[in-house]
Amino acid sequence: GQQVMQIPQYQHVQEGEDFTTYCNSSTTLSNIQWYKQRPGGHPVFLIQLVKSGEVKKQKRLTFQFGEAKKNSSLHITATQTTDVGTYFCAERGGGSNYKLTFGKGTLLTVNP
Amino acid sequence: NAGVTQTPKFRVLKTGQSMTLLCAQDMNHEYMYWYRQDPGMGLRLIHYSVGEGTTAKGEVPDGYNVSRLKKQNFLLGLESAAPSQTSVYFCATAWGRGQPQHFGDGTRLSIL
Numbered sequence: 001g002q003q004v005m006q007i008p009q010y011q012h013v014q015e016g017e018d019f020t021t022y023c024n025s026s027t028t029l030s031n032i033q034w035y036k037q038r039p040g041g042h043p044v045f046l047i048q049l050v051k052s053g054e055v056k057k058q059k060r061l062t063f064q065f066g067e068a069k070k071n072s073s074l075h076i077t078a079t080q081t082t083d084v085g086t087y088f089c090a091e092r093g094g095g096s097n098y099k100l101t102f103g104k105g106t107l108l109t110v111n112p
Numbered sequence: 113n114a115g116v117t118q119t120p121k122f123r124v125l126k127t128g129q130s131m132t133l134l135c136a137q138d139m140n141h142e143y144m145y146w147y148r149q150d151p152g153m154g155l156r157l158i159h160y161s162v163g164e165g166t167t168a169k170g171e172v173p174d175g176y177n178v179s180r181l182k183k184q185n186f187l188l189g190l191e192s193a194a195p196s197q198t199s200v201y202f203c204a205t206a207w208g209r210g211q212p213q214h215f216g217d218g219t220r221l222s223i224l
Contacts, residue, residue, distance in 0.1 A: 009152075033212055042202060043155065045212040088154065092210035098143060098162050099170065100213065104154035 004029075004091050006103035014111050019076040021106035023089035030092045032065055032072040033100065038085040046074075081110050115139045118203050118216035125193045125223045133188040133219050135203030143206040144186040145170075145213065146178060148199040155202065161186055162209075193223045 005024045013019050023032060031050045035043040047056055049065035049072060056063045062075045076083055086107045090100040117136045125131060135144065145160040157170030159178040167178045175197060177189045190197060200220050204213040 031210065042215040042217050043204075043213075045214070048212055098168075098209050099145075099157055099160060100210065101157075102155040104152065 004032075004089055004101060004103040006089060006106055008106055009104065010107045010109075012109045012111065013079050015081060016078050019079050019083070019108055021074050021087050021089075021108075023072045023074075023091075023103055025070050025091060028069045029072075030069075033090045033092075034063060034072075034074055035088045035090060035102075036085050037088065037105070041085075043088060076108075079108070079110050081112050084108060084110050115214050116203055116205055116216035118201075118219050120219060121217065122220045123222070125190075125221065127194060127223060129193050129223075130189070130191050131193065132190075133201055133203075133221075135186045135188070135216060137184055137186075137203075137205045137214075139205060139207070139214065140183070141205035141207045141214070142183075143209070143211075144180065145204045145206075146176075146186065146188045147202045147204065148172065148197075149202060149218075150199050158188065158201075195223050197221065198223045 007022050033048045034046040037043045047063045052069050053067045054065040060077045064073045086105040088102050088105045090102045119134045142163050146158040147155040149155050156172045158176050159170050161167050161180040164183040179187045200218050202218045203216040206213045
């Protein structure tokens, strides 16, 4: 099945610094979803991107879907300690696919 | 997370024992999923269901069975637990194919 590769695996930043995680695929994606999981918690849906070149913002978070629909990124401006957690991308694949395939995630830690 | 409830939250088993994990949802979602999460491995799909009375295998189905006798419940069974099944298990639901998933709080299962 399709796979999405996430980089980096870990990222440690000082509070106030920016953070970016990337999700890459060798094949064209139907859509991409982003989730956040706080330490000890469960994944929580953040956003879904469907269109080529799409950009969506949620406060300090900016999500992008590549023009070729093979990559996506999540950028956090001026990180805060509340941003700590693991960020996952997930892709649906095309056709009658009922499933999501999750990347392995990027663990973000923030030093106050 | 009132929408998706998992029971139990924690459990310790001995090798060879059996148990059932219950996922209950009150959102009237058609699709339900069982994942396991292990360090560095992300979320891996065990089994899923696209509606009452239906089940299908995911990425890592061996050693597990599932049933969806009622739309609101999705049961995950371990017939003969093995230490390799020590993990955190998450149930998720979605209203439609490939749509964002809502996760339960998880079940932390240890097998000795």
